[in-house]
Amino acid sequence: MKNQMILICCLLGALILGLASCEGDQGPIGPVGPVGPNGPMGELGTQHCMECHGSSQLITAKMYQYEHSVHATGGNNNHNATNCAICHTSQGFLERIATGAVVTAAPINDPLPQNCYTCHQIHRTYSEADWGFTQTQPVTLWVGGQTLDFGKANLCISCHQSRTYTPALLNPSTASNSDTVNITNARYGPHHGPQGVMLPGLNGYEVAGPLPYENSAHTALLANNIKNACIVCHMGAAQAAESGGHTFRVISELDVINTAACVECHPVANDVKALVVDRQGQIDARLAELKALLVARGRLDPVTDLAKPGKFVGHEAGALFNYKFVSEDKSRGVHNFKYANALLVNSIAALQ
Numbered sequence: 592m593k594n595q596m597i598l599i600c601c602l603l604g605a606l607i608l609g610l611a612s613c614e615g616d617q618g619p620i621g622p623v624g625p626v627g628p629n630g631p632m633g634e635l636g637t638q639h640c641m642e643c644h645g646s647s648q649l650i651t652a653k654m655y656q657y658e659h660s661v662h663a664t665g666g667n668n669n670h671n672a673t674n675c676a677i678c679h680t681s682q683g684f685l686e687r688i689a690t691g692a693v694v695t696a697a698p699i700n701d702p703l704p705q706n707c708y709t710c711h712q713i714h715r716t717y718s719e720a721d722w723g724f725t726q727t728q729p730v731t732l733w734v735g736g737q738t739l740d741f742g743k744a745n746l747c748i749s750c751h752q753s754r755t756y757t758p759a760l761l762n763p764s765t766a767s768n769s770d771t772v773n774i775t776n777a778r779y780g781p782h783h784g785p786q787g788v789m790l791p792g793l794n795g796y797e798v799a800g801p802l803p804y805e806n807s808a809h810t811a812l813l814a815n816n817i818k819n820a821c822i823v824c825h826m827g828a829a830q831a832a833e834s835g836g837h838t839f840r841v842i843s844e845l846d847v848i849n850t851a852a853c854v855e856c857h858p859v860a861n862d863v864k865a866l867v868v869d870r871q872g873q874i875d876a877r878l879a880e881l882k883a884l885l886v887a888r889g890r891l892d893p894v895t896d897l898a899k900p901g902k903f904v905g906h907e908a909g910a911l912f913n914y915k916f917v918s919e920d921k922s923r924g925v926h927n928f929k930y931a932n933a934l935l936v937n938s939i940a941a942l943q
């Protein structure tokens with residue numbers, strides 16, 4: 592490359608000299624001007640590009656998996672109001688991590704879904720260090736206020752946590768039928784991604800009932816910074832673009848569990864598959880039972896699965912909240928079976 596440049600310079604030089612000599616009486620060429628400043632990347636930057644943009648297919652492989660993830664395909668990056676863009680757009684997320692605010696200053700132009708730049712520090716130093724994460728700090732939950740340190744998964748729970756909601760729930764140990772919660776928004780509840788709250792077993796409506804509020808083994812073993820929580824199960828060894836790695840999927844679209852992500856603790860693949868089927872079956876049945884009770888009381892729309900605004904008495908608002916919390920967690924009990932199950936069983940008892 593360098594040799595070619597010298598060659599081109601020599602040829603150009605000869606041409607200019609040749610032309611100059613034809614013109615006759617021009618003076619000799621002046622002194623060489625000062626060297627211009629280096630571009631913003633400098634020499635160091637250009638050298639390090641190859642760490643990522645070499646021929647290893649590293650970016651291509653992660654890109655391939657990512658393109659099959661719901662982060663890329665879900666289409667919900669169109670939720671661009673200032674209080675939605677903080678989780679639903681890449682630029683809005685980076686803005687709120689920088690400002691600490693819970694809204695963006697304005698809707699985002701060209702809103703992008705979660706992508707390489709959302710989670711990694713791409714092109715900040717132009718070296719391999721840029722695989723570092725954009726958000727590594729422990730997360731103080733917006734609802735409940737507890738601070739969680741999930742290691743690498745602090746990134747995930749910055750978005751996969753409960754959204755704020757009003758009005759507040761009643762105190763489950765004192766609520767009586769003369770107390771009401773006036774729900775005006777049909778979307779009342781923790782919103783669609785409360786996984787970061789379910790795994791550690793927090794902030795459900797803990798009404799007393801037949802079951803104690805305990806956590807499953809996953810809470811102690813995975814909801815901490817040693818095991819990186821979410822990442823262990825959702826980013827296990829990639830199975831092409833079906834599950835694992837940057838697909839962020841545990842179970843493929845064809846319903847196959849990536850047992851490579853479980854093997855360290857569940858050595859027999861068929862056993863863990865059976866465990867999932869059993870626990871998900873139990874949670875599905877209890878969700879259906881609680882839904883029927885809420886619908887019968889006119890508190891839940893059976894078609895949209897949203898709240899029917901109005902004055903909820905006693906434990907009704909809490910039971911609705913628990914129904915939304917467990918169903919929106921979407922693991923159907925895998926994240927924290929004991930906690931999810933107790934919320935449902937006790938809510939059912941409270942409404943009967």
Ligand code: HEC
Nearest residue numbers: 632636637639640642643650707713714717718719721722
């Ligand atoms: C930490 C790894 C890493 C390093 C080092 C790196 N890049 Fe990138 N680069 C990426 C990733 C990841 C993307 C995004 C890929 C995509 O979205 O298609 C990207 C995208 C690009 C693009 C596509 C346009 C864009 O901006 O999205 C260009 C051009 C580029 N890089 C040039 C460079 C140059 C030049 C250097 C060195 C000065 C460099 N990169 C260093 C990881 C890196």
Ligand code: HEC
Nearest residue numbers: 661662665666667668678679684705746747750821825839
């Ligand atoms: C910037 C916010 C943000 C971050 C950071 C984030 N997510 Fe997400 N995640 C979302 C949003 C929003 C969706 C829904 C995307 C859509 O439907 O368009 C989603 C979707 C998902 C889905 C698919 C959900 C479904 O219904 O199929 C999984 C699984 C997931 N995220 C896991 C993770 C994991 C694991 C991490 C950490 C490595 C993470 N997410 C980091 C916001 C985020």
Ligand code: HEC
Nearest residue numbers: 667670674675677678679750751752753754782783784921
């Ligand atoms: C705390 C971060 C956060 C905020 C703030 C937030 N969302 Fe979400 N939202 C998520 C996550 C995470 C998901 C994906 C959950 C999943 O699929 O498991 C999601 C999913 C959704 C979905 C898809 C639901 C589905 O089942 O496909 C819609 C619609 C949505 N959000 C609308 C909104 C709107 C509108 C706002 C603003 C009023 C908003 N969200 C604010 C995190 C957030």
Ligand code: HEC
Nearest residue numbers: 649650653654657705706707709710711722743822826837
């Ligand atoms: C939602 C957040 C998220 C997004 C989006 C994301 N990554 Fe990652 N990435 C992670 C996490 C978390 C890890 C660590 C996984 C682990 O430890 O097993 C990681 C690891 C990596 C690694 C390994 C880094 C190392 O130090 O060896 C590479 C390379 C990588 N990602 C590239 C990409 C590229 C390229 C894109 C865009 C196509 C991308 N990532 C998008 C969260 C994300």
Ligand code: HEC
Nearest residue numbers: 747751786787790809813820821824840841842921922925
């Ligand atoms: C013990 C392994 C495990 C851990 C840890 C874990 N998940 Fe999951 N997660 C699952 C399984 C299994 C499902 C159910 C997948 C299904 O039924 O399609 C699931 C479902 C989900 C879903 C619904 C979309 C989907 O892929 O089906 C999201 C979003 C999600 N988890 C996010 C998270 C987040 C965020 C964390 C960290 C707070 C986390 N998970 C921790 C195993 C795990």
Ligand code: HEC
Nearest residue numbers: 807808809812823824841852853856866867870925928929
């Ligand atoms: C860090 C260790 C660890 C990992 C990783 C792990 N598990 Fe577990 N899991 C356990 C332990 C310990 C138990 C409790 C003992 C038992 O029931 O086998 C358990 C229990 C369960 C249960 C029953 C929950 C209950 O309380 O009844 C399910 C379902 C489950 N695991 C699914 C999974 C799936 C699916 C994966 C992989 C995607 C996974 N686990 C990954 C440690 C782990």
